[in-house]
Amino acid sequence: MNKTFRKTALLVGAFSLLGLCYSPQAYASPSTQEVQQAKKITGTVIDSQGPIIGASVVVKGTSNGVATDFDGNFTLNASPGQTLLISYIGYVNKEVKISANRTHYDITLEEDHKMLDEVVVVGYGVMKRSDLTGSVSSIDEKAIKQGVNTSVEQAMQGRIAGVAVTQNSGAPGGGISVQIRGINSLNGNEPLYVIDGIAMSGQTSDNTSVMSSLNPSDITSIEVLKDASATAIYGSRASNGVVLITTKRGQEGKAKLTYEGYMGWQMLPKTLEVMNLPEFAKFYNVRAEIYGYGKREELLDQSLLTEGTDWQDELFNTAFMHNHQLNVSGGTKDMHYSLSGGYLDQDGVGVGSSFKRASFRANFDTTITPWLQIGANAAYASTKQVITFDENNVIQTALVQYPDMAARNPDGSWDFGTNLEHNYNSNPLFEAEVRDNNRKGQQFDYNAFANITPLKGLSLRIEYGGNRSWGQSLYFQPSYQTAQQSIESQMTRGNSRNKYESFKQYLTYDFDIAKGYHLQVMGGHETQEGEWYNGSMGRKGYITDAIKSIAVGDASTSTNGEQGADWAIESYYGRLNYNMLDRYLLTATLRADGSSSFGENNRWGYFPSVALAWRINNEKFLEKTHSWLSNAKLRLGWGLVGNQGVGSYSYGVAMKNAVTAWGTGYFSGNYGNPDLKWESTKAWNVGLDLSFLNNRIEFIVDAYLKKTDNLLMDATLPYYIVNNSGWMGISAPKVNTGAIENKGIEFTLNTVNISTKDWQWRTGITFSVNRNKLTGLSSDEGSIPGNMNSQTYTLSEIGGPVGRFYGYNVIGMFTTEDDFYQKNQLGEFMLDQNGDRLPVARPAESLDSDMYPIQQRGIWVGDYMYEDINGDGKITTADRKYIGDPNPDFTFGINNTITWKDFELTFFLNGSVGNDIFNAVKQNHSDPTAWGNKLKMVNDYAQIGMRDPDGSLNDISNVYVINAGSAQTQRISVSGESQNDNNRVSSRFVEDGSYIRLKSISLAYNLPKSLLSKIKLDWVQVYANAQNLFTISGYDGYDPEIGASGQSVILQGIDYYRYPSSRIYNFGIKLNF
Secondary structure (H helix, E strand, C coil), rough: CCCHHHHHHHHHHHHHHHECCCCCHHHCCCCCCCCCCCCEEEEEEEEEEEEEECCCCEEECCCCCCCCCCEEEEEEEECCCCCCEECCEEEECCEEEEECCEEECCCCCCCCCCHCEEEEEEEEEEEEEHHHCCCCEEHHHEEECCCHHHHHHHHHCCCCCCEEEEEECCCCCCCCEEEEECCCCCCCCCCCEEECCCECCCCCCCCCCCCCCCCHEECCCCCCCEEEHHHHHHHCCCCCCCEEEEECCCCCCCEEEEEEEEEEEEEEECCEEEHHHHHHHHHHHHHHHHHHHCHHHCCCCEEEHCCCHHHHHECCEEEEEEEEEEEEEECCEEEEEEEEEEEEEEEEECCCCCCEEEEEEEEEEEEEEEEEEEEEEEEEEECCCCCCCCCCHHHHHHHHCCCCCECCCCCCCECCCCCCCCCCCCCHHHHHCCEEEEEEEEEEEEEEEEEEEEEEEEEEEEEEEEEEEEEEEEEEECEEEEECCCCCCEEEEEEHHHHHHHHEEEEEEEEEEEEEEEEEEEEEEECCCEEEEEEEEEEEEECCCCCHHHCCCEEEEEEEEEEEEEEEEEEEEEEEEEECCCEEEEEEEEEEEEECCCCCCCEEEEEEEEEEEEEEECHHHHHHHHCCEEEEEEEEEEEEEEEECCCCCCCCEEEEEEEEECCCEECCCEEECCCCCEEEEEEEEEEEEEEEECEEEEEEEEEEEEEEEEEEEEEEEEEEEEEEECCCCCCCCEHHHHHHHEEEEEEEEEEEEEEEEEEEEEEEEEEEEEEEEECCCCCCCEEEEEECCCCCEEEEEECCCEEEEEEEEEEEEECHHHHHHCCCCCEEEEEEHHHHHEEEEEEEECCCCCECCCCCCECCCCCCHHCCCCCCCCCHHCEEEECCCCCCCCCEEEEEEECCEEEEEEEEEEECCEEEEHHHHHHCCCCCCCCCCHHHHHHHHHEEEEECCCCCCCCCHEEEEECCCCCCCCCCHHHHCEEEECCCCCCCHEECEEEEEEEEEEEEEEECHHHHHHHHHEEEEEEEEEECCEEEEECCCCCCCCCHHCCCCCCEEEECCCCEECCCCCCCCEEEE
């Protein structure tokens, strides 16, 4: 390539695609000092390859600046004594002082290797990013603070390719699921979090976030280890990926005081359309006429009625939130410290929901001698979460409650609708405000370490750390009376405590075998142990609702229970990193874990990995590409990781007790399995890292294949020998059976689109595709049902994805007599051998039963038709099929940061495409025959008309559906009886859950330094932020981001009254003193 062509290509690329490469950091506020004795200064800016086009040359402290031309030349006026500041993206800034006797300057810029030499935290150590061989992604502090992130998981959503983050609940402090590269296990799929060296499982059994006690403002970086070659060093706890979190540490220099705070409000973006009072009155009386009873005189004239009570409006309100963070940090050459405290108070948009967190953190390290450094980290957090709204089906009660019942009576007391016939529900506002359901928690994390470097390149690190946590829960239900039932007061208190300790020692030796040949060897040992305890007690029959004490309840109703266990893991591990000529990289690891979860036969698991990388751009045959190719690295990795998440001593037998006529009896609680062993995941990864134009464009692509074997599950045994009721009997043993496969591809694109004197625009895009498949179970015909509230919503079978929706396929509606009989392609009735019309399939009670009859109390016009899957001529459970898939085709995130002078605009979009949602809310509130209020769509129920008004409604040939083309729900059946079960789990309630959401948008302004110097402040930024500003989706429910019920991978995408995500507006300020 000749020099002229190189210049032309570079210039066209730089100007047409990305704009002039100025650096806004080089431009200071204009100086008021006049330039004296200015003279013409010329020069040339080059690098090791030749001229740099578009480099910024500015007289420091002024707005006087130019950009280098096609040949790297510049001309400007400057005075002796002034300083030129030269900058260009991808290079180290350089300053040149103007002398009195010189007018021409040849300036050479050095490449800035900061990005490639950036230190990245990996398991048991750090590495330069340029030396990474595995798939590791990072989020910096600035990205973490975009938007209102009250938990760590929210900060990761959409920002890392291959990491799917969904909120299982939009409640303050609510549950979140994190999947790294798909579904890796049926027995807990959350990643391992390591916070400053302290490991913590992301799995939780309730609808809370396990990371809710960690203040995101304390975090300086997040690294996500995605492939097995990166995670295998964590062995048995790494099959679901590893998230490494580093908190703020002090830096050398004077003490810095930083304050960050914001306040804002939240609101519900969308409500569901339910019947108002006139609509309900009309519907209610029509239904009463069909039933032949229940008509209410006060509802006959709809013109006299108001809109009635909007229960959603009563329950959802504008909620306030505020957050404050104070940090003091600093240090000397030999000592660094960081102290921080934070407070978050967030009310929920739903009455009876809130979250509060007070947190404190202290990080300290000091160099005692040249060979000894010690340090310590400590953090304490106290949280309180009110979950009444989220845990007590308040939304369900609000949607079904009558609109002619008031929230309160005129005297201020609660209205329970005792005068309303067939009112089987409570006052939802009463449920939310008076019921008390809350959790309190305290957590203390600690870690102390010593780094000993007796020889150059040899380092011994010793760490001791752990955490302690305590929890208290309270549930109190007051007594009350509705029209149909009397509710007795009751209270339950729970207490929990957890303990975790870790002691590890690892030795690292860095040395050069020869020039250009570098080797790092690490070996270590670690012990981990923990214990947990849960206890509960409760009573009923409280004499007053004012005193929430167990002792006040009726002692004869006392209940209590407790459970707990301990566990331990011992580990040996090692890693080898080899760098040959800064071109060929090798990483190999091996870890051996011994776990108390398994018996002597399989107590130890061994987890190796190996990864190779080739830095192609450092090859001599690519030297001429350095002007435009900044980095090119090919990565290939393989590893084996494990999962031991089945509980302590799962191979053994636990004891249970039961009350008998002869006293308390004891029996074996489960069948043992001494051969139980680890789940194991083998993973392959190939990746390519590319950077162009001095790292203005960065592109990363990874493809992976993961195969998990020996899934840890409960054995499937006959009903009569195991405890299937959950009450008494012996539980099935844990066994290794089944396998899962995940494969996918993920892309990351980071660009600097514009970089001029005043403008800068950066974009980051992530795109992820994952396909999972269940490849094995205990038998080829085996399946795993996903049950909730006595209904099967999902089924997982060999050969298909995990957790697909499973039910009946609706193919139409019976609208006339003709629809009950089969027709050929010409529209002619099909006849049997006797000349009778062949019926279409109708529901039957069982496989051996006849079809339900064609009659009003059986199957009738206005009922739905279901597909006869097995072709036996009737509809039974054998005719269920897969009707939807909650797993998305792909997910994406788009992040943009635009700066203009002292203003900064950031906006972040994320989305999911191709995933389905089962709308259980619609299923439960679109049945015209059920009591209570309905969704507005029920106004368009299937209306039955007669061809001959003088004929009979019981004559199938005389009836038809009047609104066959517009009916949205089935008919109102006589006396509420229909054998068609129109609201069964079916395709009617499966909707497209694809969405794109403006997750956050922020506008910030940095106050001028000229102003700040007068008030003794180093830096001040004010900002406004909006979160969840809009969502584009075709889903009819509150929110298309559904998540998983209880983090269960087989119950994903089921909208069962999920607490909707809020739209948030806030204003904040950041100060540096």
